[in-house]
Amino acid sequence: MAKRKADFENHQFKSDWTDCFCFILPDHAKAKPTCLICMQTVAVCKTDNLKRHFNTMHAASFNANYPPESDQRKQKIANMITSFKHSVSTISKSTSAQESATAASLQISWNLAKAKKPFADAELIKSCAVAMVSEVLRHDEKQKKTVVELLQQVYFTTFCFFAVSSSSDWAHNRGSHLYHTDSILCEEWLGCWQIISIVTDGAPSVVEQHKGLVSRLSAINPALLAFHCIIHKSVLCAKLCGKMQETMDTVTRLVNFVHESSSLQHRLFRAMLDELSAEHKDLLLHNDVRWLSKGRVLERVCDLRDELASFLSTLQSQRAQEFKMFLIDNDMMGYVFFLCDIMSHLNCLNLQLQGKNHTVVDMYEAVEAFRSKNNMGEDQVMQDFVSSLAKNFYECFECTPKLSSDILLFLRQPFSVSADGQWTAEAKKVWPSIDEAALQMEVLEMGTSDVLKAQHRDVGVNDFWINMVPQARFKNTRGIAMLLLTMFPSTYICQSSFSSMNSIKNQDRNRLSNAHLDQCLRIAKQSTGLISEALPPPSAVTSLTDW
Structure with a gap:
């Protein structure tokens, strides 16, 4: 016969054991009988165990001083x-206060990491909290003292260590940022198990035929899908040339003239805008790196056209008069307004x-929606520019043979795709190991x-493929959908991660190691805004490593 397990015998503590053996059962989960004399515990709640302990350790002296059944x-x-x-x-109470102080310390550290701020600022936050409480509760000294004492118990270490782990339940991971959990699709900073697609900005070091990153990864995974970042493509399509480039250059020189000719001139221009209660208080500078500023610069110049012309008329220089003639020339400003409209659409x-x-x-x-709007323009020059822009978008955004329009349509409208040999052949180009017949x-x-059709109408695309389509019945179709859903269309998240890294690792944080930088970056890129949404509750925390 197998040995019985004491844990399954369900022994109950009896109240008369307290009088007989001086044992008590504490009022908390998984409590063990505790001796009131020596505070030792017994593993199993049985009469023999308690009696043995009492007779061996305390019976002689305790019974002599306090006879059984006596009032003493x-x-x-x-x-x-x-x-x-x-x-x-x-x-x-002490443990609860310590847990609360630890939880408060970790919460502040989490918020600092989310805001990309140094952990040393935690002491400043603590002092501000104490000052606020002292001011708000100055008429209630008792409550103020209690709250201030609790805040003083919050302790901060030099570095806070976080281990934010996540998991994925499919093989197609979206670079290092996407995972699937709790029936939702999430973008986070994760490790990468299997690369099925890569998006680049077209740099030679990445796309070079023999030594580039794409070629090296393709040697390991021949089925790798490589794409040019969609955002970079849209920027390349919007390159100016001819009359439009000349107009943009003139506007840039005008703005630089007002800003940079002299600090006095710039201050006078801003003072005039303030006096006239103009719509804007200053012009914007143009930067080729931040190309969105093109549209903003043109909008600001168009809005302040009259004020600019009035200000330039007060200046005596030849350049000022040339810029003034440019502003009052309706034909030239027509190009500016047209370019402003085009850039506003590109910005959107x-x-x-x-x-x-x-x-x-x-x-x-x-x-595609933007391409359908490219039928604007009135005169020949503008029509040529719009036609060139439309041609650039058509050439750059034509779907590659590996990712045809039918494959993209399948993700949104799976019931409109015909199960013919041509479509399954396109699907096999995307996923070479797929079974065409089963698909x-x-x-x-x-x-x-x-x-499924009714569910498709009621829920979103992600929810439909993740939760509504059964994995067992539609293994291949669901696999194609997961591949498309987890595919990075642009380098936006990668670029924003570099920006976050630059904000975290500044010149003042020279003691920040690479390991700590990685942990801070993981927290900063988490989609959850509060530590309570991503980590265990304070009651489940036993040490800093649990967080």
């Missing part, structure tokens, strides 16, 4: 119980392409499912 014995046991409960209550497109949680289908749809059968079965 009952009073002594009652006093020991009161003392035990008081000590437990004191320890519990660029902002649509930026941000997290964008799938490749979402971004290609935004580009055709799954597409046909999905097309006849009224339940």
Whole structure:
């Protein structure tokens, strides 16, 4: 017969054991019988165990001083119980206060890391909190003292260590930022298990034929999908030339003239705008790196056209008069207004392409919507520019043979795709190991499912493929969808991560090691805003390493 396990015998503590053996059962989870005399515990709640301990350790002396059934014995046991409960209550309060102080310290450190601020600022936050409490509760000295004492217990170390771990339940990971958990699609800073696609900005070191990163990765994974960042493509398509470039250069020189000719001139211009209660208080400088400023610069010049012309008329220099003639020339300003409109549309497109949680289908749809609007322009020069812009977008954003328009349509409208050999052949180019015959059968079965069609109408794309499409029945179709959903369409998150790293690792934080930088960057890039949403509750924390 197998040996019995004491944990499964469900022994119950009996109240008469307290009088007989001076044992008590503490009031907390997984408590063990505790001796009131020596505070030792026994592993199993059984009469023999408690009796053995009492007879061996305390029976002779305790029974001699406090005979059984005597009033002195009952009073002594009652006093020991009161003392035990008081000590437990004191320890519990102390432990609770320490846990709260630890949780507060970690919460502040988490918020500092999210804001990319040094952990040394925690002491400043603590002093500010104490000052605020002292001021707000100055009429209630008792409550103020209690709160200030609690705040003083919050302790900060030089560095806070966080281990934020996440997991993925499929093989197609979106670079190092995407994972699937709790039935949602998330973009986080994670390690990479298997690379199925790569998006680059077109730099030679990345796309070089023999030594570039793409070629080296393709040697390891021949099925690797390589794309040019959609945002970079849109910027390249919007390059100016001819009359439009000449107009942009003139506007840039005008802004630089007002800003940089002399500090006095710039101050006078701002003073005039303030006196006239103009819509804006200054002009914006143009920077080729931050190309979005092109559209903003043109908008600001158009809005302040009259004020600029009035200010330039007060200056005596030849350049000022040339810029004034440019502003009052309706033909020249027509190009400026046209270019301003074009750049505003490009800015809107660029902002649509930026941000997290964008799938490749979402971004290609935004580009297609912009391409459909490229039928504007009145005179010949402007029509030529729009035609050139439309041609550039058409050539750059034509789907590659590995990612055809039918594949992209399948993610949004899976029931409109025909299960013919041509479509499955396109799918096999994206996923070479897929079973074409099984894929055709799954597409046909999905097309006849009224339940899936109704769910597709009621939920979003991500929710539909992750939660509504059964993995067992539609393994291949779901695999294609997961591949597309986890594919990076741009380098936005990578570039924003570099910006976050530059903010975290500044010249003042020269003691920040690479390991600490990685931990701070992980927290800064977390999508959850509060530590309570990403980490265990304070009650589950036993040490700093648990966080």
